[in-house]
Amino acid sequence: xxAAVTLRxxxxxxxxxxxxxAATAPVLAEVADASxxxxxxxxPELRDGIALVLGGGSNLLFAGDPEGPVLALSGQxxxxxxxxxxxxxxxxRADAGVPWHAFVMRMLDAGYAGxxxxxxxxxxxxxxxxxxxxxYGVEVREFVHAVEAYEPASGRLHRFDNAACRxxxxxxxxxxxxxxxxxxxxxxxxxxxxxxxxxxxxIAEELTAMGVDAPTPRAVAEAVIAIRRRKLPDPAQxxxxxxxxxxxxxxxxxxxxxxxxxxxxxxFRGADExxxxxSAAWLIDACGWKGHRDGDAGVSAAxxxxxVNHGQASGAQxxxxxxxxxxxxxxxxxxxxxxxxxxxxxxx
Ligand SMILES: Cc1cc2nc3c(=O)[nH]c(=O)nc-3n(C[C@H](O)[C@H](O)[C@H](O)COP(=O)(O)OP(=O)(O)OC[C@H]3O[C@@H](n4cnc5c(N)ncnc54)[C@H](O)[C@@H]3O)c2cc1C
Numbered sequence: 001x002x003a004a005v006t007l008r009x010x011x012x013x014x015x016x017x018x019x020x021x022a023a024t025a026p027v028l029a030e031v032a033d034a035s036x037x038x039x040x041x042x043x044p045e046l047r048d049g050i051a052l053v054l055g056g057g058s059n060l061l062f063a064g065d066p067e068g069p070v071l072a073l074s075g076q077x078x079x080x081x082x083x084x085x086x087x088x089x090x091x092x093r094a095d096a097g098v099p100w101h102a103f104v105m106r107m108l109d110a111g112y113a114g115x116x117x118x119x120x121x122x123x124x125x126x127x128x129x130x131x132x133x134x135x136y137g138v139e140v141r142e143f144v145h146a147v148e149a150y151e152p153a154s155g156r157l158h159r160f161d162n163a164a165c166r167x168x169x170x171x172x173x174x175x176x177x178x179x180x181x182x183x184x185x186x187x188x189x190x191x192x193x194x195x196x197x198x199x200x201x202x203i204a205e206e207l208t209a210m211g212v213d214a215p216t217p218r219a220v221a222e223a224v225i226a227i228r229r230r231k232l233p234d235p236a237q238x239x240x241x242x243x244x245x246x247x248x249x250x251x252x253x254x255x256x257x258x259x260x261x262x263x264x265x266x267x268f269r270g271a272d273e274x275x276x277x278x279s280a281a282w283l284i285d286a287c288g289w290k291g292h293r294d295g296d297a298g299v300s301a302a303x304x305x306x307x308v309n310h311g312q313a314s315g316a317q318x319x320x321x322x323x324x325x326x327x328x329x330x331x332x333x334x335x336x337x338x339x340x341x342x343x344x345x346x347x348x
Contacts, residue, residue: 064345096126239309
């Protein structure tokens with residue numbers, strides 16, 4: 001029988017994070033069969049605990065080296081399970097290691113709808129529920145049926161239904177306890193009948209430009225892919241982790257006071273009537289950061305929310321730039337902005 005885990009010492013992580021910054025893991029452990037995770041975690045190198053669960057490395061910044069072993073779950077199974085309870089589709093279970101975009105396209109090809117607006121988001125299926133990935137008016141929580149996760153501290157395999165995941169804007173139960181739960185698989189409830197969401201950020205216009213007048217979920221995904229390719233730098237060409245800052249959520253009165261002073265500031269409804277979400281991109285742009293560059297650490301010229309590595313920037317240099325951006329937004333607007341990616345080897 002093959003080993004439950006593959007181990008590598010002093011493993012370089014530069015190609016395993018989309019910022020492309022250098023970092024070294026004392027041990028990198030890869031587990032393909034999640035049913036052998038408990039066994040894998042008993043190997044001497046992992047017995048004292050792991051410092052980081054690593055997916056595609058597209059939502060973290062190595063500001064330093066991880067202080068202990070790094071674990072990657074590389075299972076690749078995708079299986080339809082039952083009919084979905086509340087829709088005409090099915091429950092589909094995917095292993096944590098399945099690349100997210102490939103999963104979206106595979107589901108669309110199989111005739112399932114829902115995930116089309118989330119096409120081309122980098123990363124893995126296992127990481128998708130952690131920050132409740134979202135794009136173009138859709139969040140993954142709308143389709144998560146259950147999350148299966150192993151808890152090393154208790155040795156239990158948990159199954160969280162949608163409510164138990166406590167999803168919020170770029171948030172979930174898992175985000176608050178990094179590495180407590182190792183997500184081994186996610187079950188999605190996917191309808192066959194589409195309910196297309198076209199009213200967000202140019203999707204309808206893109207479909208028109210593509211000559212599509214009766215859009216299918218697949219066509220919407222193609223439109224989203226085209227828009228994303230134009231707007232966001234490709235990490236393969238220019239290191240980045242997508243949006244570096246979350247849109248800040250403020251009490252309604254504070255947001256309205258800012259809007260009165262800055263009428264072009266985009267303000268959206270928050271989680272309830274009493275809160276408002278502001279555009280972090282607008283705030284950063286207004287402070288003059290778009291296209292800024294300090295050596296190889298910079299801000300995308302196309303998108304003020306995206307920090308970029310022009311080549312040899314270190315994680316510490318990118319973090320320093322991020323802190324200066326946040327300080328300038330705080331000084332000018334009195335608004336605190338926070339990073340979306342997880343920081344490894346540093347605190348915000
Ligand atoms: C160009 C670009 C565009 C992006 N666009 C979007 C977007 O539109 N919307 C959006 O929401 N995000 C976006 N992101 C962010 C990112 O793609 C997502 O957050 C993605 O889900 C991260 O997946 P990952 O596998 O790379 O996770 P990683 O970066 O490897 O890890 C992120 C966090 O999840 C944890 N983790 C990963 N896998 C597991 C697991 N199996 N079990 C437990 N913990 C785990 C890690 O420990 C870490 O805390 C973008 C990133 C890039 C580079």
